[in-house]
Amino acid sequence: MKGLQGKTVLVTGGGGAIGSAICRRFAEEGARLLVADRAAEAAQRVAKECKGEALVFDIANYGAAKSALAAHQIDVLINNAGWDRFQNFVDTKPDEWEQLIDINLRGPLNMHHLVLPQMLAKGRGRIVNISSDAARVGSSGESVYSACKGGILSFTKTLAREVARKNITVNVVCPGPTDTPILRSFLGEGEAGQKVYDALVRAIPMKRVGQPDDIPGLVAFLASDEAGFITGQVISVSGGLTMAG
Numbered sequence: 327m328k329g330l331q332g333k334t335v336l337v338t339g340g341g342g343a344i345g346s347a348i349c350r351r352f353a354e355e356g357a358r359l360l361v362a363d364r365a366a367e368a369a370q371r372v373a374k375e376c377k378g379e380a381l382v383f384d385i386a387n388y389g390a391a392k393s394a395l396a397a398h399q400i401d402v403l404i405n406n407a408g409w410d411r412f413q414n415f416v417d418t419k420p421d422e423w424e425q426l427i428d429i430n431l432r433g434p435l436n437m438h439h440l441v442l443p444q445m446l447a448k449g450r451g452r453i454v455n456i457s458s459d460a461a462r463v464g465s466s467g468e469s470v471y472s473a474c475k476g477g478i479l480s481f482t483k484t485l486a487r488e489v490a491r492k493n494i495t496v497n498v499v500c501p502g503p504t505d506t507p508i509l510r511s512f513l514g515e516g517e518a519g520q521k522v523y524d525a526l527v528r529a530i531p532m533k534r535v536g537q538p539d540d541i542p543g544l545v546a547f548l549a550s551d552e553a554g555f556i557t558g559q560v561i562s563v564s565g566g567l568t569m570a571g
């Protein structure tokens with residue numbers, strides 16, 4: 327893909343299932359990887375594999391993120407870190423919302439705020455935010471998470487307008503159900519979990535659940551020169567489960 331060779335790409339949650347697949351894809355394209363994750367061991371493992379550098383910090387902590395990024399010029403920012411706890415909204419407690427909001431909304435805001443000044447100064451940048459189809463079509467048990475991921479869609483569209491003239495694009499990729507630890511914890515364990523999984527497969531037009539490797543192609547495209555005239559867009563990768571206009 328054009329324009330990725332030699333670029334510095336920062337992937338938050340780079341030690342996770344989808345994040346590590348994204349890192350591997352950018353490494354194949356000849357990019358220099360900054361693998362950011364609060365899980366040190368995972369970040370270091372993926373950084374080693376991709377011949378990149380691990381940055382261990384919590385995206386929700388503005389000061390920690392600022393220190394971690396201080397020595398780096400970033401060309402491409404992929405906001406992929408995310409987390410969910412599955413519960414019907416009425417069963418949640420207000421103090422449980424904090425962690426969800428910190429990781430899924432405040433963290434990405436911090437990252438944009440820290441990286442954008444460099445991009446504005448250079449007159450070039452690419453940002454891809456990993457949201458979720460839960461934001462587009464809803465998902466029972468994921469109310470606060472969906473609110474944050476929906477916030478990312480709205481934020482992306484507004485920011486895309488603000489920075490468009492500086493040759494910075496900001497787009498969103500929404501995975502549908504993707505076979506990672508987050509999905510397995512959502513489905514539950516044992517026979518009951520398998521039943522929900524099988525029902526999901528039946529509902530997906532392409533008759534399979536997504537895999538982490540289904541996501542990086544679109545992310546790399548949106549970060550490349552080939553997507554230079556695409557901004558403020560939201561695209562699902564869901565095997566056709568969702569077909570939002």
Ligand SMILES: NC(=O)c1ccc[n+]([C@@H]2O[C@H](COP(=O)([O-])OP(=O)(O)OC[C@H]3O[C@@H](n4cnc5c(N)ncnc54)[C@H](O)[C@@H]3O)[C@@H](O)[C@H]2O)c1
Binds near residue numbers: 363406408409509
């Ligand atoms: N798996 C799915 O079905 C699915 C569906 C839709 C959207 N998503 C989104 O895709 C992204 C990746 O999810 P995944 O399934 O690979 O999950 P994962 O749990 O495998 O990876 C998430 C990574 O983010 C890191 N992380 C979490 N909070 C952090 C923080 N505060 N600071 C730094 N790092 C932090 C974790 O340590 C982990 O390595 C998430 O944003 C998730 O919401 C996943």
